[in-house]
Amino acid sequence: MVLSHTSSINDKNGYFDLDVINPSKSDQYASSYSPNEPGTTYDYCNLNFNMVGAVIERLSGQRFDQYIKEHILDPLQLYAGYCVDSLDQNKFVTLYEYDPAKHDFFPQPSAYNPRSLEIKNYTLGHSTPIFSPTGGMKISAVDLAKYMGMHMNYGTGLNGKQIIKKRNSKIMQTPITAEEGYGLALRSINTLIPNKVLIGHTGSAYGLYSAMFFDPKEKFGIVVITNGCRIPENVDFNPLLKDCIQLIYKEMIQQ
Template identity: 65%
Template sequence: MFKRFFTALLAVFITAFSALQVRAQAVPPAIDSIMKKFDAVGLSVAVVKKGKLVYTGSFGWKNREQQLPLKDQDIFRIASISKSFSATSIMQLADAGKVSLDDDFSKLIGFKVRNPKFPETVITLRMVLSHTSSLNDSQGYFTLDVIDPAKNPNAAKCYNDYEPGKGYQYCNLNFNMVGTVIEKVSGERFDQYVKRHILDPLKLYGGYCVDSLDKNRFVTLYEWDGKTKTFTPAPGAYNPRSGEIRNYVMGYSTPVFSPTGGMKISAGDLARYMIMHMNYGKTGAGRILSKKSAVAMQTPVSDGEGGYGLALRSANDLVPGKKMTGHTGSAYGLYSSMFFDPKEKFGFVTITNGCNPVYNEDMPQLTRDLIAALYREFIAGR
């Protein structure tokens, strides 16, 4: 009798647990509609409300070919949101009195960084962090050789025609150089500095070094071909560059880790990092950034991209009547976003590993629609 009762009870429990699993994995209707509209392969989102992480969800495929579903613990290369980790690192060094935003960048990096059309104008660390340095990516940005006049006879082409500090152009080279300065000033390899001083204190899993991470957690990224309307995997997103790292030169090989775009992290952990910036550098365990430095990162230096500060920008058109701060990322078919309201303490992270990127001004419409839907569902009227 007892055995039959126990067996029946166990069956009920298993059925109920399975139902809970199905419900937990079900795609909310609003998100499902957006994913279908833009052919999203997979999607991870996170929502912060009143300074707390209140929701994470992962939908679609981590790997389409292997039919692996996307899970919350999976990690993406998040592209240009990575720049804020580099800026946070340099601002920690500023808090420690080791650098100043007004320092001559040439002295920090160890070779001449001067726009030849304005040789007397000092290019400062602040200019590099805010994309007002007058630099461009025309010569590439995967090695410092492109801008070092001793290595590249065409280094002058890395500079625009306007005076440093008097114009804005988004430039990946800026932040690969910032990563180099972090090494020179701290004495720590760039990826290890970020891990020890940002990720570990916040108890986040991620990093810039592929070989230091669990490859089973990497989300395959897919590039969209608009002509054929097909997706192609982009394995280059997780190129470990192990050989280059074995021959690493501190203070020069730094672009190997891509301080400008190479952070790998989950949506939930990126949201936890976002909360630190939402609280102006403060965490539950103390501070990892001074309020002064956190405010400086969020304060526009130019009007580029709605108001660009130090690796964080303003966005006034994502949620009606709300001024949000954050960044976007796009590379290898991935589209990511991290935006928050530091006054009302809400924010969103959205990451897709591939979609049809129909753009609306400066970001994919998918990103805009997702933020609007998450705001309606979790924040508005609550």
């Protein structure tokens, strides 16, 4: 339920502090729970993934970013990570976000704020949101494409390393909520390319917008990462990303 956004938990009180759902820590905790019975309705919730990160720490006894590096990134030979301090800052691109009030774009350096102080006072299973399991991965388009290849091949990376059992990978890609098309942290969508159902996810933060979608049957996928764009309000899917995906697909089939 947590991975499919049907947990009945919401982001009303934020999602970077797990105390928002703790009755002994917050007098507003009740409003972080929706009135609907768990498992009955879909409500996208970032807090769900930060909770999963905390669960991973409690079960493994290992810090979230280090667990991901050891069990996912290193086996797939990817240069990426959730801990900014462990990455080469010379590889970071400047992110720009549009300010509608000033009709201009401004750099967002806070996307790369160091975590040294928080790590110094880190508590496993509680401090987890500082790494933002909900979307804090720093990764290039090339390495994201390699990661996508693992899902496209049902748990086996392009280097032949299996990190998810095929059966479990297929479960992740199977929609639980029919209307929204969400499985376990992966979404099925049929509006990007005509007559194609693609599986993946989008991302947005600090002016960055991204999309990773693939077809596990026909074995093709597309990754787009951009920033500094102006996105219309109240749209279901970033139109710029949709246009990019369609253009890339047209180039693919022409070749």
